[in-house]
Amino acid sequence: MELQRWLAGCLLLTMLSGTIPLYAQGDGGMQNRLQLAGRFMESGRSEEALSLYEELYQEDPQTFVYKEYVKCLQALGQYDRAEKVIRKQMRVARSATVVKVDLAANHLKAGQDKKAEAVFDEMIRKTDFSSGGVSPKELAQAVVEETGRYDVAAAIYQTARQMECGSPQNASCYALYAESLADLYRLDGQIEPMLDEYLLLLRFSPSETSKVHARLQAFLAGKEKAASKKNLETLERLLYRRLQQQSGQPLVQDMLIWVLLQGKEFEEALVQARSYSRRFDDGGVKWLETIRVVAGNEVSDQAVAQYEAFLAAFHDKSLSVAPHNVRNARVELLNLYFSRLERQGRKDPDKARGLKQSYQKSLNELGRDPETFGMYRNLAKIYAYYLQDRDSARLCIENALQTGRFSAVQKAQLKIDLADILLYYDKVWDAMLLYGQVEKDFKQDPVGFYAKLQNARLSYYIGEFEWARSQLDVLRAATAKLIANDAMELSLLIRENMNPDSTYEGLALVARADFLVLRHLYDPALELLDSVLRMPLEGALFDEVYYRKAHVYLAMDSVERCLEQLQAVYDYPQDDLLADDALFEAAEILQEQGKNEQAMELYQRLFLDFKSSSLAPLARQRYRSLRGDG
Numbered sequence: 001m002e003l004q005r006w007l008a009g010c011l012l013l014t015m016l017s018g019t020i021p022l023y024a025q026g027d028g029g030m031q032n033r034l035q036l037a038g039r040f041m042e043s044g045r046s047e048e049a050l051s052l053y054e055e056l057y058q059e060d061p062q063t064f065v066y067k068e069y070v071k072c073l074q075a076l077g078q079y080d081r082a083e084k085v086i087r088k089q090m091r092v093a094r095s096a097t098v099v100k101v102d103l104a105a106n107h108l109k110a111g112q113d114k115k116a117e118a119v120f121d122e123m124i125r126k127t128d129f130s131s132g133g134v135s136p137k138e139l140a141q142a143v144v145e146e147t148g149r150y151d152v153a154a155a156i157y158q159t160a161r162q163m164e165c166g167s168p169q170n171a172s173c174y175a176l177y178a179e180s181l182a183d184l185y186r187l188d189g190q191i192e193p194m195l196d197e198y199l200l201l202l203r204f205s206p207s208e209t210s211k212v213h214a215r216l217q218a219f220l221a222g223k224e225k226a227a228s229k230k231n232l233e234t235l236e237r238l239l240y241r242r243l244q245q246q247s248g249q250p251l252v253q254d255m256l257i258w259v260l261l262q263g264k265e266f267e268e269a270l271v272q273a274r275s276y277s278r279r280f281d282d283g284g285v286k287w288l289e290t291i292r293v294v295a296g297n298e299v300s301d302q303a304v305a306q307y308e309a310f311l312a313a314f315h316d317k318s319l320s321v322a323p324h325n326v327r328n329a330r331v332e333l334l335n336l337y338f339s340r341l342e343r344q345g346r347k348d349p350d351k352a353r354g355l356k357q358s359y360q361k362s363l364n365e366l367g368r369d370p371e372t373f374g375m376y377r378n379l380a381k382i383y384a385y386y387l388q389d390r391d392s393a394r395l396c397i398e399n400a401l402q403t404g405r406f407s408a409v410q411k412a413q414l415k416i417d418l419a420d421i422l423l424y425y426d427k428v429w430d431a432m433l434l435y436g437q438v439e440k441d442f443k444q445d446p447v448g449f450y451a452k453l454q455n456a457r458l459s460y461y462i463g464e465f466e467w468a469r470s471q472l473d474v475l476r477a478a479t480a481k482l483i484a485n486d487a488m489e490l491s492l493l494i495r496e497n498m499n500p501d502s503t504y505e506g507l508a509l510v511a512r513a514d515f516l517v518l519r520h521l522y523d524p525a526l527e528l529l530d531s532v533l534r535m536p537l538e539g540a541l542f543d544e545v546y547y548r549k550a551h552v553y554l555a556m557d558s559v560e561r562c563l564e565q566l567q568a569v570y571d572y573p574q575d576d577l578l579a580d581d582a583l584f585e586a587a588e589i590l591q592e593q594g595k596n597e598q599a600m601e602l603y604q605r606l607f608l609d610f611k612s613s614s615l616a617p618l619a620r621q622r623y624r625s626l627r628g629d630g
Contacts, residue, residue, distance in 0.1 A: 283322030506538030
């Protein structure tokens with residue numbers, strides 16, 4: 001203990017006097033002195049740091065001491081002394097070539113640009129990269145780290161490429177340095193050479209496509225919107241020029257299609273994709289892939305037209321399309337029609353009947369197999385929810401269940417669909433039986449968890465709150481995030497509105513209203529919700545009631561009344577549990593209506609007043625976008 005106190009006292013003397021006692025001359029002492037010198041540098045006491053670094057460097061000119069010593073000299077403006085230290089280090093270092101980078105950096109900091117260029121030039125000319133003494137990557141990285149000179153780093157790779165590969169005709173050898181050069185050109189903003197190198201890389205390493213796309217996306221997603229747009233336009237222009245010069249190169253056209261999609265120039269991307277499939281006879285693969293991207297960006301009208309053109313090209317033989325691609329296109333087109341029908345609501349039975357006939361025809365031609373599984377599900381939903389034909393919906397699912405081509409999990413999903421349909425038609429006990437079968441057969445599978453969630457919801461609808469909550473609490477702890485979140489939300493609603501003194505009258509009315517909304521019986525649902533608002537003792541439920549009424553009015557296309565109810569939620573004085581959700585939804589609706597100023601106010605209110613909300617970052621992003629930040 002006494003020895004420890006003595007050592008601590010010596011260290012204190014060290015910090016006060018700037019001298020180091022003899023006991024500290026070992027490795028531990030060197031580390032202590034390095035730390036002390038670093039603290040001197042941070043506090044602006046460079047002269048005191050310099051004396052320590054000089055002493056340490058004399059003892060052992062190892063790299064980390066040398067580097068800090070040179071930095072200290074440069075901070076004091078003593079560039080001549082720094083140069084002497086660097087030249088001394090060049091004589092003892094493992095690689096004098098890498099240390100030359102420090103010399104060039106020192107010249108640049110001293111304002112001696114010509115000397116720096118001379119060092120760079122000599123370093124590149126005299127380095128034999130083929131000998132294995134120093135690698136181009138090591139030297140280029142040192143140049144970028146110490147000087148930020150991307151052009152010099154690129155020249156290093158170019159020299160190494162010539163030295164090792166010889167003739168430019170040896171393209172496969174040249175491609176060895178393509179990735180590193182492309183990244184340097186990208187960081188330096190040199191778009192054309194960057195593009196050439198990435199194309200060279202992909203020519204010999206197509207497996208690197210995802211990596212190249214990721215780096216180009218980062219390049220195109222610059223901080224400044226105008227610069228990002230300019231980069232995109234430059235890339236497009238260069239690729240169009242390359243396409244004219246190298247029309248037989250699929251790589252160039254493929255890259256052009258990708259760049260057009262990044263700029264959301266879907267029409268031109270589709271033109272190029274169709275041209276690609278025709279020119280390179282790929283069975284329609286590129287065209288179909290591009291249609292899928294367009295459909296995924298919710299440009300449904302354009303995607304529908306392209307799917308139809310794709311199928312027409314197969315029938316009129318204007319394009320050689322592989323049969324499996326035709327099959328996939330037919331299925332995807334029907335699914336796209338169905339998605340459009342869902343977005344439009346249940347207002348056009350004629351469209352629903354037409355789509356039903358299309359599904360029936362396609363299923364008769366394609367048969368029952370895993371690819372048509374989704375078609376059976378959608379057809380059953382059309383019967384049940386759009387044509388009010390429960391029996392046909394049941395028959396459709398039962399026919400699908402009889403096939404041996406669907407997996408056990410797919411059949412379980414069909415059972416859940418049938419249970420959902422039965423619940424929609426108020427067949428509560430039949431639905432509960434089907435949910436229970438799936439839950440029992442797939443206890444540790446997502447489809448079984450979903451069936452358990454549906455059964456818990458059903459129990460909630462019919463007022464069995466304790467049982468529903470017990471099942472929901474199990475799901476909160478043992479399932480995927482999406483199901484767990486839904487379970488937690490409903491469990492919290494039940495828990496917060498149940499107490500020993502309550503008759504649960506308000507919660508029962510809300511649950512019955514939720515069941516009516518599920519069945520699209522909006523007017524009686526609104527009546528039940530309004531009755532809760534007339535019950536003063538159920539004030540804790542009022543924000544939930546307003547929130548539900550907002551969604552009902554939105555489903556009824558009464559947008560203004562929806563906004564009124566959402567405002568009642570986020571202005572509700574007693575509870576802010578739903579306020580952030582209501583603010584975000586209201587802002588989205590206003591944004592869709594083009595009322596950007598009002599939307600910005602709500603987005604701002606959300607991220608200022610509800611900083612911990614999961615919606616706050618997205619609200620801030622939307623706010624900045626509307627403000628024009630890019």
